[in-house]
Amino acid sequence: MAVEAAEAKIAPVSGTGKVDGGGFIQAVTSRLVIAVPYFWLLLFFLVPFFIVVKISLSQTAIAIPPYTPVFTASDGPSGWWANVREFSFDNYLWLTQDALYFNAYVTSVIIAAISTVLTLLVGYPIAYGMARAPQSLRPVLLMLVILPFWTSFLIRVYAWIGILKPEGLLNQLLLSIGLFSQPLVILNTYTAIFIGIVYSYLPFMVLPLYASLEKMDNSLIEAAQDLGCTPTAAFWKITFPLSLPGVVAGALLVFIPAVGEFVIPDLLGGSQTLMIGRTLWSEFFANRDWPVSSAVAVILLIILVAPIMYFQRAQAQAQEAGR
Amino acid sequence: MNRWSRFNIISVTLGFAFLYLPIVILIVFSFNESRLVTVWGGFSTKWYGTLLSNQGLMDAVWVTARVGVISATIATVLGTMAALALTRWTRFRGRLLFSGMVFAPLVMPEVITGLSLLLLFVSLGFDRGITTVTLAHITFTMCYVAVVVQSRLVSFDRSLEEAAMDLGATPTRTFFAITLPLILPAVVAGWMLAFTLSLDDLVIASFTSGPGATTLPMKIYSQVRLGVTPEINAICTILIGIVSLGVLTASVVNKCREVQRRRDEQAAMRA
Numbered sequence: 001m002a003v004e005a006a007e008a009k010i011a012p013v014s015g016t017g018k019v020d021g022g023g024f025i026q027a028v029t030s031r032l033v034i035a036v037p038y039f040w041l042l043l044f045f046l047v048p049f050f051i052v053v054k055i056s057l058s059q060t061a062i063a064i065p066p067y068t069p070v071f072t073a074s075d076g077p078s079g080w081w082a083n084v085r086e087f088s089f090d091n092y093l094w095l096t097q098d099a100l101y102f103n104a105y106v107t108s109v110i111i112a113a114i115s116t117v118l119t120l121l122v123g124y125p126i127a128y129g130m131a132r133a134p135q136s137l138r139p140v141l142l143m144l145v146i147l148p149f150w151t152s153f154l155i156r157v158y159a160w161i162g163i164l165k166p167e168g169l170l171n172q173l174l175l176s177i178g179l180f181s182q183p184l185v186i187l188n189t190y191t192a193i194f195i196g197i198v199y200s201y202l203p204f205m206v207l208p209l210y211a212s213l214e215k216m217d218n219s220l221i222e223a224a225q226d227l228g229c230t231p232t233a234a235f236w237k238i239t240f241p242l243s244l245p246g247v248v249a250g251a252l253l254v255f256i257p258a259v260g261e262f263v264i265p266d267l268l269g270g271s272q273t274l275m276i277g278r279t280l281w282s283e284f285f286a287n288r289d290w291p292v293s294s295a296v297a298v299i300l301l302i303i304l305v306a307p308i309m310y311f312q313r314a315q316a317q318a319q320e321a322g323r
Numbered sequence: 324m325n326r327w328s329r330f331n332i333i334s335v336t337l338g339f340a341f342l343y344l345p346i347v348i349l350i351v352f353s354f355n356e357s358r359l360v361t362v363w364g365g366f367s368t369k370w371y372g373t374l375l376s377n378q379g380l381m382d383a384v385w386v387t388a389r390v391g392v393i394s395a396t397i398a399t400v401l402g403t404m405a406a407l408a409l410t411r412w413t414r415f416r417g418r419l420l421f422s423g424m425v426f427a428p429l430v431m432p433e434v435i436t437g438l439s440l441l442l443l444f445v446s447l448g449f450d451r452g453i454t455t456v457t458l459a460h461i462t463f464t465m466c467y468v469a470v471v472v473q474s475r476l477v478s479f480d481r482s483l484e485e486a487a488m489d490l491g492a493t494p495t496r497t498f499f500a501i502t503l504p505l506i507l508p509a510v511v512a513g514w515m516l517a518f519t520l521s522l523d524d525l526v527i528a529s530f531t532s533g534p535g536a537t538t539l540p541m542k543i544y545s546q547v548r549l550g551v552t553p554e555i556n557a558i559c560t561i562l563i564g565i566v567s568l569g570v571l572t573a574s575v576v577n578k579c580r581e582v583q584r585r586r587d588e589q590a591a592m593r594a
Contacts, residue, residue, distance in 0.1 A: 029495050034415060037405035037465065041424040044462040048439030051446050065445045126338035129331035141335065143574060148342050150516075150566050152523040154540050154547075155559040159345035162352065162551050169348060202342060253430060260432020262526055267547060277434045284438065284530070294442065297435050304432070312426045 049301070056294035057087040067290050091295035101279065101296065105303065108276040111190065112258035115197035119205045119254050120247065122198055127209035127246075128239075131216070142210070149203040157196055157267050164192050164268070188270025196264035197254070205250035212246030213239070245314070252311040256304055276300055346563065353556035370557040380558065383542040387522060390453060390538060394460035395518035401461065402468025402517070403510055409469070410476040428466040436463055437530030444531065451533025459531040460521040467520060468513035475509035508577050515573060519566055 058067040069083035095101045130141045148156065163169045164187040171183040186192050216239065224234040262277035269275065276296065283293035353371075357364025374380060405425055412418070428436065440459045441451075449455055483505070487497040503510070525540040532538065539558075546555055 026494055030412075033404045034408040034412060034421075037401045037408060037425075037469075038417070038421055040401055040462070040465070041405075041421070044440065044443065044458065045424050045428060046420075048443040051442045052435075052439045055442055071446075122338070122341070125330075125334035129327075129333075129335035129338070132327055132331045133335065134327060144339055145342070147567060147570060148346065150519050150570050151346065151563050152519075152540065152559070152566075154523065154525050154543060155349070155562060156345065158543070158547050158551070158555065158559065159349040161547070163345060163348065165551075199341070199345070202338075206338075256430040257432055260434050262432075262434050263544075277432060280434045280438065281526075290442070293438060297438050300432065301435060308427055308430060311430055312423050315426050316422060 052294045052297055054087075055291055056091055056298045057089065058291045059086070059088070059090070060289050060291050065290070066288055091291050092299075094292060095295055095299065100274070101276075104274045104276045104279045105299065107274050108259050108261075109303065111193060111197075111275065112255050112261075115194055115201070115258055116251050116255045118194060119198045119201055120251060123202055123205035123209055123250065124247075126202075127206045127213055130206070130210050131213035138214070145203050145206050145210070153200060154263060156200055157263055160192070160196055160199065160268060161187065164195070187268065188272060190269065190273055192268035192270075193265055193273060193275075196268040197258050197261065200264065201254040201258065204253040208249035208253065209243060209246040212243045212249075216242050245318070249311075249314055249318075252307055252314070256307050256311065259304060260300055349556055350560045350563065353553060353560040355553055355556075358553065370553040371561075373554060374557055374561075377554075379537075380539075380542055383537050383539045386453060386536055387539040390457050390460060390528075391518045391521040394457045394464060394521050395514050397457075398461045398465040398517040399468050399510060399514040402465040402513055403472050403506075405465065405469040406472035406476055410473055425466050425469050428463045429470065431463075433524075433526035434530075437527040440527065441530040451531060452536045453532075455531045455533070456528050456536055456538065459527050460517075460524065463524075463527060464517035464520045467516050468510075471513040471516060472506060472509045475506045479505065508580070511573060515569060519569075522562070522566070 055067055058069060060066060061068040069086045071080060071083055075083065126145075130138065130145070133141055161168075165171075166183045166185060166187070168187070170186070171180075174180050175183060186195075220238050220242075221234050224238050225231065229237065260277045260280075261275065262281050265273050265275040265278050266281070269278075280293050280296045280300070283289050283296060352363075354366050354368060355362075355364055356367035356369070405421075408415075409418075409422055409425065415421075437459070440455075440462065444451060444455045444458075479502075483501050484497050487501045488494070492500065523540060524538075525544050528538045529541055529544075532541070539562075543555060543558065546552065
């Protein structure tokens with residue numbers, strides 16, 4: 001394949017991969033190292049997507065499992081063919097007929113995009129400050145950014161309910177200092193979702209930004225300033241462009257999962273807000289409509305395929321560069 | 324330019340306040356005497372006592388712990404293999420697809436992963452329960468392990484391995500005698516990451532679990548929907564405590580090992 005050949009040209013072939021002199025057992029072992037995780041991911045990651053596509057073309061049925069047709073080994077090829085002919089695009093048609101789904105997709109993408117920008121605005125000064133911190137302090141700061149990532153997502157979202165609700169701590173504070181006379185309604189609005197996403201995904205933004213800002217060569221900025229650049233101009237002409245790989249990586253790490261986010265809209269957004277992750281969840285758990293929720297998932301995946309591919313390319317390039 | 328300006332200090336301080344204040348508030352209110360989570364009614368540890376007598380919760384803790392340990396262990400083995408495959412073999416058939424399958428689960432929305440795995444299990448005729456949750460958790464956590472271990476393997480001095488091989492060690496022996504001890508911190512970190520991800524996961528577990536296999540996040544979620552209570556704050560505080568302790572211990576141990584290694588290297592230089 002052309003792509004593989006090109007890849008092989010860029011990267012030198014490593015030593016242990018060669019089977020010379022290792023003998024038969026070594027050859028088998030080295031094959032296994034690749035084959036075992038490979039087949040695991042094929043079976044549990046790739047194959048399931050084809051099943052989702054298949055079921056999105058099926059009909060809902062009151063049965064176990066709740067869809068038809070069901071393929072069984074005993075049907076034989078002719079039975080399978082009959083099943084395949086039962087497939088239809090009705091579920092996708094249904095998604096286009098009900099404006100709810102279209103609105104949910106659009107809202108999800110917009111919310112994710114705005115949240116990504118907000119996370120970048122909040123995360124950039126933090127990452128920048130960390131990268132400028134004294135060398136001895138940096139590992140501690142890094143540790144402090146990573147630590148919330150280890151604590152449960154659910155817990156961190158839950159923590160905000162007590163802060164944002166009408167009689168919650170934020171309103172108590174605002175009322176007591178006399179800033180407002182009425183409690184603000186934040187919980188169960190889109191504002192709460194923005195806060196939740198920015199808060200939960202902040203480490204994903206700060207870490208790649210910090211990585212790209214930290215290894216930046218300071219002499220470039222000094223040179224720019226020596227040549228008469230103001231600090232602001234130097235930032236926009238040098239620092240920011242050089243940190244772009246970090247910006248891109250961070251933005252993708254926030255945007256892609258945020259589009260399909262379920263926990264944050266469900267706990268902080270309330271029943272009024274519309275996001276596709278929640279729609280899929282309620283189609284599946286409340287309506288028990290597996291084919292329609294599969295169709296929702298397929299469309300969501302189609303929306304996300306371009307950013308995911310872009311993310312993978314960026315990852316692969318970073319990996320080649322780090323070699 | 325190198326100095327830490329006031330702007331930088333303020334932005335870092337505010338950033339960390341934003342990151343930590345909600346968690347601190349949550350912990351503080353788990354010790355609240357009052358049943359209202361937002362009004363302070365005096366110090367009390369009574370909510371921790373009521374947790375222990377909550378049988379449903381304790382069952383969920385047990386399920387979660389079993390799923391976490393088993394899935395993290397298998398995910399660490401598979402993830403380390405995947406990382407080795409990606410860094411050591413730069414050309415094999417389908418490498419592009421393989422690296423795609425390793426990186427994609429990191430950003431894949433959980434509802435998609437959960438739904439697709441559930442449909443796989445139903446198609447295969449698996450009974451939903453602890454086994455299916457464990458298989459699902461292995462699949463998405465092994466990719467995180469692979470990324471962590473891979474970053475260590477990339478910055479790895481290959482000459483030690485080459486020396487071992489020149490001295491006649493087989494690749495397998497070289498791996499266990501040289502490579503594994505050197506990448507062990509990353510492998511341990513990978514295991515811990517896999518374990519905490521499994522411990523935290525709500526969405527994928529909800530899709531793939533069946534009756535009798537309610538995990539702790541599922542239990543917390545069903546209670547959170549009914550409202551904020553001090554009991555949930557208490558169980559969350561315990562979870563945060565366990566995870567933070569684990570992470571901090573691991574980083575201190577790592578630090579000590581590094582200091583020791585440096586001392587050894589210096590001693591070797593002098594000798």
